[in-house]
Amino acid sequence: MSSARGSGDKEINILDLGPLHKKVKAHCIKIIDNPTLLLAANTSHTAGTLDGKLWQRPEAFYAVHQMAPTLPHLELCLVALYRGALKTWNWFTSKFEEDGAIHGLSNAAKCRIHMSATNNHNEGALGSLRVAMQAAPNLSLQKFNSKMMYKKNGTHTFVDAECTPADKKFI
Numbered sequence: 001m002s003s004a005r006g007s008g009d010k011e012i013n014i015l016d017l018g019p020l021h022k023k024v025k026a027h028c029i030k031i032i033d034n035p036t037l038l039l040a041a042n043t044s045h046t047a048g049t050l051d052g053k054l055w056q057r058p059e060a061f062y063a064v065h066q067m068a069p070t071l072p073h074l075e076l077c078l079v080a081l082y083r084g085a086l087k088t089w090n091w092f093t094s095k096f097e098e099d100g101a102i103h104g105l106s107n108a109a110k111c112r113i114h115m116s117a118t119n120n121h122n123e124g125a126l127g128s129l130r131v132a133m134q135a136a137p138n139l140s141l142q143k144f145n146s147k148m149m150y151k152k153n154g155t156h157t158f159v160d161a162e163c164t165p166a167d168k169k170f171i
Contacts, residue, residue: 012117015110018096018103021089024050028086035075035082039068 027050031037038048046052055061068074095102105113125148132144150156159168 013110014115014117015102015105015113017117018093021093021096025086025089025093028082028089031082032079032086035078038078039065039075041065 031048037043045054049055064071064074071077094100097103128148129141129144132139132147159171163171
């Protein structure tokens with residue numbers, strides 16, 4: 001989920017994701033109450049996805065739609081899936097509720113506590129490496145790491161603030 005991983009230049013703090021959790025739960029309820037948002041022949045990504053963006057894997061979505069007439073329990077399975085997801089999100093996000101431990105924290109406290117939004121510190125970096133290696137198969141790990149550190153540690157901002165045009169030309 002890109003909302004939790006971030007864009008790569010800034011790490012997301014899970015303590016700031018309370019509004020996203022509410023949005024996910026509301027989306028689950030929306031699908032449970034009206035599964036045709038995903039199953040109707042004329043459905044669209046604007047109603048069916050959490051963020052209204054295009055389907056991440058449209059071919060999978062359309063394949064299920066094509067097979068739907070042969071899947072008599074598809075709607076029941078979809079609703080059961082979203083009910084289970086909602087139950088898990090409710091359990092997982094209880095600390096983010098208005099009476100929960102995280103909701104009342106100040107922004108300064110959230111920064112001090114900072115927790116990664118993904119369950120694997122390498123998840124985003126490994127995914128980025130995979131994409132970079134697909135785009136540039138000869139890219140060395142050292143060059144990849146250098147590019148990532150340049151993005152992550154704000155080198156560009158430092159260079160803009162501290163380097164003269166002559167310095168930039170030399171670099």
